[in-house]
Amino acid sequence: MPFLENAWYIAAWSDELAEGKLHRKLLGQDILFYRRRDGSAVALASRCPHRFAPLHYGDLVEGDRIRCRYHGLEFGPDGTCAHNPNDDGPPPPIRVRAYPLMERYQAIWIWMGDPDAAADHPLSDEFSYLDDPDRYAVCKGAMMLECDYRLAIDNLLDAAHANFLHDDSLGSEALTRAKTEVREEGEFIHADRWAPNGAPSPFLGQFLGSFTDPVDQWANSRWERASLLSVDAGATALGVDIAEGIRFRAAHLLTPQTQTSCHYFWAAARNFSLDDETLTQQIAAATDHIFTTEDKWMLEGQQAMLGDTDFWAARPKLLAGDHAAVAVRRRIDRLIEAEQAGAAAP
Amino acid sequence: MPFLENAWYIAAWSDELAEGKLHRKLLGQDILFYRRRDGSAVALASRCPHRFAPLHYGDLVEGDRIRCRYHGLEFGPDGTCAHNPNDDGPPPPIRVRAYPLMERYQAIWIWMGDPDAAADHPLSDEFSYLDDPDRYAVCKGAMMLECDYRLAIDNLLDAAHANFLHDDSLGSEALTRAKTEVREEGEFIHADRWAPNGAPSPFLGQFLGSFTDPVDQWANSRWERASLLSVDAGATALGVDIAEGIRFRAAHLLTPQTQTSCHYFWAAARNFSLDDETLTQQIAAATDHIFTTEDKWMLEGQQAMLGDTDFWAARPKLLAGDHAAVAVRRRIDRLIEAEQAGAAAP
């Protein structure tokens, strides 16, 4: 299955690319990331076109160029060869692919498709809560998952699993019983859950000191091409306006590495106790722990059971709770088909 | 090469499945084993049909069911979905494959083919010596072999290798020189050796305190579909009835895991010093040591030399001593061909 290329994918959290270079494989492509002296980020195909040395072995030199460690060819941020120290005369007319990048919401985003199509599919401003310190305290992390990125999307859009996989952390009987309202709105797919008058999950419950049980809870998810999920979840005392409640905004951002592995970036923004750095660290540790020991274990187990078999070819027996995940899978399938058809057209 | 599916394979020694669950891959299939509360064993395909979570990650719950750790679907011992906690109404009409099982002779046996064909190919009672403590003291073990299961069958049916691979343990010049009588009797293939008046192998010799050299020895092997070998070996003082001799009954039971790996289960039953537990442990340790350091090493070396090449395609130059192994290989080939032809028929 090809990947959807015409999309903004997250390549790294901004602070993962401090000084120096970063090499990542995204959508099967080896990519070198580095920063210009003005701080702006660059992404180049990391295979020197001369004789295929890894450009991520290279050195950053004058002019914000990467110099190949093998023969000293220098490539500028636009990917053109700017200097060849081996021969006299102008540099050879060779280049590496330069990927459109933007840095926003504490992350570096990369456009993996046709540069001319980037304007047609702008990244939404959904994730602005990741860069809004007056209103949100944010923690974040990243990990590799040895599974198809779509298994991770399924997982994140699926409320039903919380009571079984996360029974002592994220599970909430009230939220699980709540009906999911799935809506396709233009480029987005929403899956909203509203659970009035129920017990909170253990995770939320620990932040609800002043509330008394039961609470009103919600968890609204939104998918954006190709593999970006945003979740708005929280709780209030019964009948209180949700604007008064505690609220978590969570970003779950997947970028395929290969057909059966992906980069997973997560962030959690809360609207309370903004200055409590200890709490931020506790939430980060708890989130990482839950995902690592429960979801990652399960996702990689599913991949092992599937092996090389395509998800649909394995004929899943879907349930009502899969509605949102299936809507997203079908959308991704259609987008890839359309992109491939376009790519094949003259 | 497909596997022969219509056959009873050993899945585990009974004591490998105590409480809890056991996950094994047999004939390329992931299978979950567990025990009902009444102690009887269950084997289910270990991939949840919903979204392919490993059922062996699940929990055993009320009603002898396995509950999927991902979404809580519960499957009963017959493989049908008995409960779906996520939706109201009856459980969905989905199921996992339930494999016919039986527990006999200290082992759990699984039928990997068409359940309706199981009655046509009953397991023989050959291995009853594994569960006959009044007459035999038994020790047993198991290991993985990184080779095609048929290389292991070849090995076990081939007396000639003992003098070279096991020269200081199992080798016996007398037994090696003895002619092997190969007989195909219905569903069984026999390879019998009778070596009167010769020196015993070092292994047998250590148990022959009251005998004096030379002895009469025998080693009779029997193959049963698909990969079950039973060996009756022993020695007596010259001319004495073999019923008076020391006797080892050995089971060598192979179950393919993949095309190039297999589970190997072995057991040795002796007819003397039945209460000597120390001796039992010594025999177990010696047997495991010989197989691990000599046979396993050789079998995996053969597999490495063959790589992906089929045994026959590599054109082995067979010798007289291969008669039994070749008869079994040819039989297995024919059985698989017939089974495939039957499977393909309308």
Added chain:
Amino acid sequence: MPFLENAWYIAAWSDELAEGKLHRKLLGQDILFYRRRDGSAVALASRCPHRFAPLHYGDLVEGDRIRCRYHGLEFGPDGTCAHNPNDDGPPPPIRVRAYPLMERYQAIWIWMGDPDAAADHPLSDEFSYLDDPDRYAVCKGAMMLECDYRLAIDNLLDAAHANFLHDDSLGSEALTRAKTEVREEGEFIHADRWAPNGAPSPFLGQFLGSFTDPVDQWANSRWERASLLSVDAGATALGVDIAEGIRFRAAHLLTPQTQTSCHYFWAAARNFSLDDETLTQQIAAATDHIFTTEDKWMLEGQQAMLGDTDFWAARPKLLAGDHAAVAVRRRIDRLIEAEQAGAAAP
């Protein structure tokens, strides 16, 4: 891409095969090396034709034979089965391939192709400096490279990389700027560099105690089928006859193991301080260090960037400095094509 089989490849340094046996995979073939009692070396296909046991598991026995550890078949140095202990009568008419070998210049050389063609392509006497202790002090080594052997040949024929990959060791601005004269002379391809009046490389410089900068330098490389490189490099005081200079003769000898791995054998012979054993060890350590930490790292990085893609299919953007490497690649391509066409002919 098939390998060129009609060629002398280095299999081992002589001292790697002392007593006992050596198993190596060359050109994808498992080969057993051992020495006869008279000291001469033998190379046999290491897969027993009986049932594919690794002959390198075997024992060397009377008659300079290898005895298979599995069933005791004995094969002589010519590959024929000389003894079968299992059956009466003459040994079976089976054999393993025996490879033509010769031992020369401190190395064991193997002919991987049609034995009748060996005389048409004798190994040149270029490497006699490896066995000329009156004139040269030699050190040598070997390592595995996880790359196509031709990437290593490219590397060794390419002077341009020294200033970037080896900037603090082998790099010399003067030598890098020197024009490479590439000449195809019959079976050989030469790439010669002459750099008068320049600074020596740090590596050469350390041996030039009595010279003063600048020096005249040279580095002349010669390729010989299929993957043998000899380099003659050195320096003299300005205008002095090069026969007076310090001189290094270096052998860089590649033997493919698989499509993406190769054995690399290197040796360095110097014409000065012949009795300084400490210096020999220092040069050996420095050479191994440079190759391991710089070239091997780069070559394996190139292979990772190429994956399974053929070098030409990846469309390298070649530079003037690649002239020699390209000439050799093209020559190897043509030799393989011709050999394959010949092999296919009746």
